[in-house]
Amino acid sequence: MGSFTGACEIVEEKDVVRLAKHSNRDMERPAALKQGSMEYDIDKLFQSISIKPSPSRVMMGSSSFHRLETSSSAGPSRTTSPSKKSAMKMPFPIGTPRSPRVGPSDSISLKQALRDLCISKASEMAAQKRLSKSAAASPRVSEADRIKSLYRQVLNESAGRSGLLVDKGKSLVEISLTPVDDIPSSSQSVPQRFDTIETEPSNSISEPSQAEFLLRVNGNSSGLKAVGYQMLHKSNTSGSSLSSGSGDFEIEIDENATTSPPVVIEDVSEEIDNHVTSPPSCSGSKVDAEEELDKSIVSSALDSGLEGNLDQGTSSGSENRKLVLTRNIPRPKPRPKRKILLKKKLRIVVASATKIVEKADVPLEPSASQLLCQKCHCAVKSTSTENNPPTNASHSTEKCSDGVSSLSKNASPSDYSGKGVADEQKRGNPTSNEKFEFSLSSKDSIGEYSSSTSMSEESNLSRFSCGNKPHMSMDVRWEAIKHVKLQSGSLGLRHFNLLKKLGCGDIGTVYLAELVGTNCVFAIKVMDNEFLARRKKTPRAQAERVILKMLDHPFLPTLYAQFTSDNLSCLVMEYCPGGDLHVLRQKQLSRCFPEPAARFYVAEVLLALEYLHMLGVIYRDLKPENILVREDGHIMLTDFDLSLRCAVNPTLLRSSSPPGKDPARMSGPYYNTSNCIQPLCIEPSCRVSCFSPRLSSTQARNPKPRKPKRPDLLTQQQFRSLPQLVAEPTEARSNSFVGTHEYLAPEIIKGEGHGAAVDWWTFGVLLYELLYGKTPFKGYDNEETLSNVVFQSLKFPDSPLVSFQAKDLIRRLLVKDPESRLGTEQGAAEIKRHHFFEGLNWALIRCAIPPELPDIYESGATEATSPLGNSNNGYLECKAIGDHLEFELF
Numbered sequence: 001m002g003s004f005t006g007a008c009e010i011v012e013e014k015d016v017v018r019l020a021k022h023s024n025r026d027m028e029r030p031a032a033l034k035q036g037s038m039e040y041d042i043d044k045l046f047q048s049i050s051i052k053p054s055p056s057r058v059m060m061g062s063s064s065f066h067r068l069e070t071s072s073s074a075g076p077s078r079t080t081s082p083s084k085k086s087a088m089k090m091p092f093p094i095g096t097p098r099s100p101r102v103g104p105s106d107s108i109s110l111k112q113a114l115r116d117l118c119i120s121k122a123s124e125m126a127a128q129k130r131l132s133k134s135a136a137a138s139p140r141v142s143e144a145d146r147i148k149s150l151y152r153q154v155l156n157e158s159a160g161r162s163g164l165l166v167d168k169g170k171s172l173v174e175i176s177l178t179p180v181d182d183i184p185s186s187s188q189s190v191p192q193r194f195d196t197i198e199t200e201p202s203n204s205i206s207e208p209s210q211a212e213f214l215l216r217v218n219g220n221s222s223g224l225k226a227v228g229y230q231m232l233h234k235s236n237t238s239g240s241s242l243s244s245g246s247g248d249f250e251i252e253i254d255e256n257a258t259t260s261p262p263v264v265i266e267d268v269s270e271e272i273d274n275h276v277t278s279p280p281s282c283s284g285s286k287v288d289a290e291e292e293l294d295k296s297i298v299s300s301a302l303d304s305g306l307e308g309n310l311d312q313g314t315s316s317g318s319e320n321r322k323l324v325l326t327r328n329i330p331r332p333k334p335r336p337k338r339k340i341l342l343k344k345k346l347r348i349v350v351a352s353a354t355k356i357v358e359k360a361d362v363p364l365e366p367s368a369s370q371l372l373c374q375k376c377h378c379a380v381k382s383t384s385t386e387n388n389p390p391t392n393a394s395h396s397t398e399k400c401s402d403g404v405s406s407l408s409k410n411a412s413p414s415d416y417s418g419k420g421v422a423d424e425q426k427r428g429n430p431t432s433n434e435k436f437e438f439s440l441s442s443k444d445s446i447g448e449y450s451s452s453t454s455m456s457e458e459s460n461l462s463r464f465s466c467g468n469k470p471h472m473s474m475d476v477r478w479e480a481i482k483h484v485k486l487q488s489g490s491l492g493l494r495h496f497n498l499l500k501k502l503g504c505g506d507i508g509t510v511y512l513a514e515l516v517g518t519n520c521v522f523a524i525k526v527m528d529n530e531f532l533a534r535r536k537k538t539p540r541a542q543a544e545r546v547i548l549k550m551l552d553h554p555f556l557p558t559l560y561a562q563f564t565s566d567n568l569s570c571l572v573m574e575y576c577p578g579g580d581l582h583v584l585r586q587k588q589l590s591r592c593f594p595e596p597a598a599r600f601y602v603a604e605v606l607l608a609l610e611y612l613h614m615l616g617v618i619y620r621d622l623k624p625e626n627i628l629v630r631e632d633g634h635i636m637l638t639d640f641d642l643s644l645r646c647a648v649n650p651t652l653l654r655s656s657s658p659p660g661k662d663p664a665r666m667s668g669p670y671y672n673t674s675n676c677i678q679p680l681c682i683e684p685s686c687r688v689s690c691f692s693p694r695l696s697s698t699q700a701r702n703p704k705p706r707k708p709k710r711p712d713l714l715t716q717q718q719f720r721s722l723p724q725l726v727a728e729p730t731e732a733r734s735n736s737f738v739g740t741h742e743y744l745a746p747e748i749i750k751g752e753g754h755g756a757a758v759d760w761w762t763f764g765v766l767l768y769e770l771l772y773g774k775t776p777f778k779g780y781d782n783e784e785t786l787s788n789v790v791f792q793s794l795k796f797p798d799s800p801l802v803s804f805q806a807k808d809l810i811r812r813l814l815v816k817d818p819e820s821r822l823g824t825e826q827g828a829a830e831i832k833r834h835h836f837f838e839g840l841n842w843a844l845i846r847c848a849i850p851p852e853l854p855d856i857y858e859s860g861a862t863e864a865t866s867p868l869g870n871s872n873n874g875y876l877e878c879k880a881i882g883d884h885l886e887f888e889l890f
């Protein structure tokens, strides 16, 4: 292009327009050219060009023109030249501008030709420019596209999840995000954030005509996303919801809720709207443009009145950061009423979430989750130290008919011996886990597993494995154990001073132990794994451990930790200083409990059994020896190695004849019609007597229908006619020969298969023993005892005097046919309704004053002997050999 002496620029369209606009000259233009068209503009431009070419120059111009034409068609040299900055700019040879009217006609035709060329070139370039503009996506276009695509994404997501209606045509979402450095890509993060909102129950979010989501998060940028999610999630779990009928949602999330005052959030949607629709000030690369957009939208929101600081790199925890999700649909100006209402609702959501965090954070530093999980993790962690992790000791679910020595109804009493069972076992019951072993005394537990409708060892446990023990959550012993674990990494026997041997059972020895450096005492059950394996009792130990992990009930033991030290499996449990009911009964005058005391104990046992059954655990080893007395005089049912785990299917019974009217079960004259078992009748007082005076016998014989004290309370009759939820393993069956001779249910002895009803049989035996000081079918020896259980009818001694109600309950429980036994059909609820428990406030029995308080064992940490120490006060049968402990377990 050096042939041209001068250069003008064909400038961009708008400049041309500007030029044309500002030209004061009266220019000729072809009539065909439309004003405002490009041709018109070029023509106008050329009118301002004065060309006076010499012939040579004309030639040159022609050749140049030719070249120009060529290049315009093919354009390799020009368009591909790297030296050209822009295809938009084309040097063009011109001379000093002169009037177009001056000059010969050839110059006019040249001018005309040039004008035509320029028009076509300009059109071409304008087209190219348009193309390149759209490809490069000018910020303004990209904003709109991006926002639209985000909106579509969001709406699609939300529509898919919560059934929100998507009005693609009208709705537009502007999403202003927190600092860009938090969010790598807005298109990635936005749906995620929105998702957290949409995880709320769909029915709680109604489609608003105008919706505005405003999340404010106080916190640093790194934690922002997680906190936001977590809190929303928690608010979800807390049952609160984001709801709006009006369309405005405002959520304030304050990470430092305790320190930061609530922030007033104002409506910024309008400002954001304005910003989005106005072109950004400048643009660099596409990414820059998007970042800029994000920043500018947020800053626009801030400028418009939002409090806070969006300093991206330097924000501190105390600074407020805002996360604005605005779903913006054209709407009338703000409606403050709605907003206030919703703000309140949503604050509740966030407040509840915050509360959870605060609560979790309070007790101990490093984190809430640590504390929350500690209660379960203490066991979990200890498990990790186990040398022998639990194996799957699942029992088959099929019914085994030959698993035990089954006694036919015609069998002679002499056949009722454990030997037969043992022989059967030896013959090889493939489903049996354990050999039958004779109990040494009629009160020793018999443990022999056969088949059963039980669950696998660890199956169904996951829901408990991370469970807390809410009723013991304030127990300092959790903290003590956690502290030791944190310090030492794991818990072991070395952390305990063994103070005293509490008792020795079939599978282990129980010690009173003090956690070193604390005043916390525990009962540690120590089991020798080798011994268990040799005696094939490992499954029993595992069963017990699994069940203990599940429990969280005031009348059942709390398992604080479990670990294996030196091949010794240890269960760290709550210590009961009151001994067991067997010992306690021996201490009573005439070796039996007064009826109120017996009623108190069996009532608590009944609640424990009910809970176990609901968990799908059939206890199977009820006896006074396994009922321990806590420090506060209440009971604790222990020893689960013979328990059976099985599935429990809660069923809703709707009976036309209320259970209380069942003639087979409830026909006794004392069967009460007013026992209060519904929570509505609970009186809100603590330390109440859980027994109220019974009806006098005349009253009882002629029970009058009682008026409910309050009209809003259901009468017992009405209550009974309501559907009843039965969550008992009523269908469970086992053929194992387990239990204690004097307590064995007839169906176990007969080997007919047994279920949860065995616990109601043993419950009857227990009540009998507590009241009479002996079991009902005790024979000269075990054989005779078993025979009596199956054949002998129930008799009551003349002394001590026991109420009719007590005898009636015992009679109904000690029904030999399990199908007719009280409790078989509806579980504990049936038994609770018996007249014997009339007036008992079941819900508050744990607050009732127990019959007696035990003498508390003074642990005396200083007197205690550590198993690793030198001194031995005679309590312990263990000694330290280096780092190892030697136990005399049995």
Ligand SMILES: Nc1ncnc2c1ncn2[C@@H]1O[C@H](COP(=O)(O)OP(=O)(O)OP(=O)(O)O)[C@@H](O)[C@H]1O
Pocket: 445, 502, 503, 504, 505, 506, 507, 508, 509, 510, 523, 525, 557, 573, 574, 575, 576, 577, 579, 580, 625, 628, 638, 639, 640, 641
């Ligand atoms: N938490 C506890 N607090 C106080 N004493 C306890 C505790 N747990 C168990 N004991 C005592 O230890 C003795 C043996 O405990 P346990 O019954 O658990 O052993 P076991 O081997 O399972 O017995 P079993 O032969 O009945 O299966 C019990 O008689 C009881 O007196």
